[in-house]
Amino acid sequence: MDSQKIITVKFGGTSLADANAFLTVKKIIEADPARRYVVPSAPGKRSADDIKVTDMLYHCYMLADEGEDFSEEFVKIEERYNGIIRDLGLSLDLSEKFEEIRNAFKYHAGSDYAASRGEYLSGIVLAKLIGYDFIDAAKVIKFYADGTFDSEKTNIILSDRLVRHERAVIPGFYGAMPNGTIKTFSRGGSDITGSIVARASASALYENWTDVSGFLMTDPRIVDSPCVIDKITYRELRELSYMGATVLHEDSIFPVRFAGIPINVRNTKDINAAGTMIVPSARDFDKEKVITGIAGKKGFSVINIEKDRMNAEVGFGRKVLEIIENEGITFEHLPSGIDTMSVVLASELSPKQRRAIIRAIKAECEPDSVEIEDGLALVAVVGRGMVSSKGTAARVFKAVADANINVRMIDQGSSEISIILGISEKDFDKTLKAIYSEFVK
């Protein structure tokens, strides 16, 4: 082993749902001495109808905050942890911690504080189980007074702290504001803590252990058992995530991307599976498949504008975009032709906005026609291999045409790592299936 190599490992809620899951986590950590920093989530669901500890805490705190009796709910939370401790055979008594938390609930410590206790307690149990130091995230993950994350201060404090701990558990999801008040990231935020710890410890790798074997090439609800993506670049991931492919918290990408650290998404239920490797950059690609993934989203609207000699008119595009801006709307895509311009919007327009936009475009741009079409779905075909493989676009369009799907818009960004198709929402599933079977035989 490279003695310098450090791996930061993060485990999600289902990977810490009960004692058996904790034992799997221990086994994974002990299998590689480079796994020196560990970020746990709160215990998640043990079965489909179970409740995550985080949700139990939110609910319990809501009762406390409304002045209701929350003791019964609180006992259930204690039991989750005591059950895990008992089944693991640990000599650990959390009763003082429970007492402290119960009191803080009575004194309205805030719902962020309440939710954060899930990770806090899970971190204490895990540190005891694997014999690592415990570092309270409130001491090392810092937020500004307005509640936004203070990345630079955190990086200084945390890296300074980590060099003093050979091995440590740092609970995910929360940190503290300058006055000490606990603040959490948004839901699923332990992914972010893992990424922050990886950056501050100058890890060679950030392993994110969850309950799926990485990113799938497309939506498994539409395509039966799609392949796992073995390698994807940050940019490709960004394109797919924008279209709704989610495994990681969106904000978890930034700290590691900034530091050029790869993320390996792994599955605690299939520990030998290689998972998906997310890398800063890559040139190589699977020649068989060419593309990396296909994702899509419904619910877009498009403003179609036509005007003879639009290309020769200075300021035409600016005027259109200004009108949209004045309505407080952002646009998603802007495909244009010589005499046509389309503005794709993600947000549902109110009838009032609709009328205002049409009226303003007619008055200020004097188009030959302008109309708003709803019910558009976008499908992104993403792949770093597309730039160097001739005929990829042709294959995409042929597959879609053969499936009798009418393409209403095409947008190939300048990056050439994605082709975006606009189709009718009713053709969404068919499009995903047609493109997938064209590239994955």
Ligand code: ASP
């Ligand atoms: N426990 C938190 C949640 O359920 C954070 C996380 O699991 O990442 O959202």
